[in-house]
Amino acid sequence: MLLILWGVLIQFTIPIDNGDALKNAEADSQRTLYPYVTGTSIVAIKYKDGVLMASDMGGSYGSTLRYKNIERVKAIGKHSLLGASGEISDFQEILRYLDELVLNDNMWDDGNSLGPKEVHNYLTRVMYNRRNKFNPLWNTLVLGGVKNGEIYLGMVSMIGVSFEDNHVATGFGNHLARPILRDEWRADLSFEDGVKLLEKCMRVLLYRDRSAINKLQIAKITEEGVTVSQPYSLKTFWEFQAFHNPTAGAQGSW
């Protein structure tokens, strides 16, 4: 339902004189109108040694959970981690842009390297410029990294809104994970505590976000480099009384 709402928001009418059909044929055909295969939330936090980022491995095709093995968190260069929610093909396109960027950076071979701040700002420019052409890359990106001891975590949305924070979440995570993070995040979290906090957020998302699946990855970036965990599942509990006979109190049984 939300997808259709987005579609409606973007699809406003431009008056075109159809006598000029040939000339104007391209006018409407080069804009992103709605996403097709989408990833759901990303949740990320700064912790003592760097950044932890969690995402599930699902790709939804509208309301169908079609793909269950999509990695939505990738390493960029030596110092950064990029996570994306939204259109998966646009995420892949962004990875190609960044591949080129990192390649050119490496080709200089001069002791300078792109840090998370530089990558974040580059992405902000890209997202904002696409938005200005009414042809957005339909993603919300999370960029985390560590360089020279400085821990960095930021976010860019599909319209180019960009900022840094100690903890970020996209999609449904905005509504369900942020309140938890605001209450429970502290500076200098240990790795174990950080993972526990992320799992708590992901569990809530798993229960409440219909596009979430129970197969997640947690990626970690520190000064030493990037590690992406193997996919695993969270324990869930469905034996609540209310779930046994969900229609019992039909007036608002949830």
Add this chain to the structure above:
Amino acid sequence: MFRNQYDTDVTTWSPTGRLFQVEYAMEAVKQGSAAIGLRSRSHVVLASVNKAQSELSSHQRKIFKVDDHIGVAIAGLTADGRVLSRYMRSESINHSFTYESPLPVGRLVVRLADKAQVCTQRSWKRPYGVGLLVGGLDESGAHLYYNCPSGNYFEYQAFAIGSRSQAAKTYLERRFKSFNESSREDLIKDAILAIRETLQGETLKSSLCTVSVLGVDEPFHFLDQESIQKVIDTFEKVPEEEEDGGEAEAEAAAAPAEQGGAGDQDVAPMEM
């Protein structure tokens, strides 16, 4: 240098494998007034001699701020220098805008060198007639580069270009090994002393030179006349006490002869 039949076009090689137009462009650098650069681990100082067309006019600007962390001193055709400074500022600010991070000096210098090279390989262009001392700070520390009209660039601990720069180079050659560990103040003092070498006995006054500094916690800026005069006063008080003073005069006299010598057919300046 003798005029010869292979020097009309920048795209004509000589039989000995030289591009004379490029070498002539490097001669133009030697005609400009002196510019000096030196660096320590954390700071870079650029200094130049203020030359005015006449007593009525103001002196030409030879040092330009490219960004908070990069400055450039030029010698030669100042108009070419101004245009290249504008290019450098443009590259620097574009990088800052896209990446919110200062452009590494080494990368700016390569772009500048590539731009200069283009002019050595087009029949409808001429090489830039200006040498640039680019000083800057980046992740890997403080750097000083010299960009040539030929499209070559070199990294230096200290360097001098322009007329009578040999005298300054000799002074710097004696002292450069200590520059890496120099304090900011010592570096500035050495720069002003090097400028003095190029003046051939003329009394050094703060109105005769321009000095600029940039460093780890110090964005590029010019030193005001007072500060320069203060440094001058610390060594000009006792006129001929230093051995260096006497040596410098002898060297300065030899310098013009040396400059002429360097223009010999045997040594291609591009290769230095």
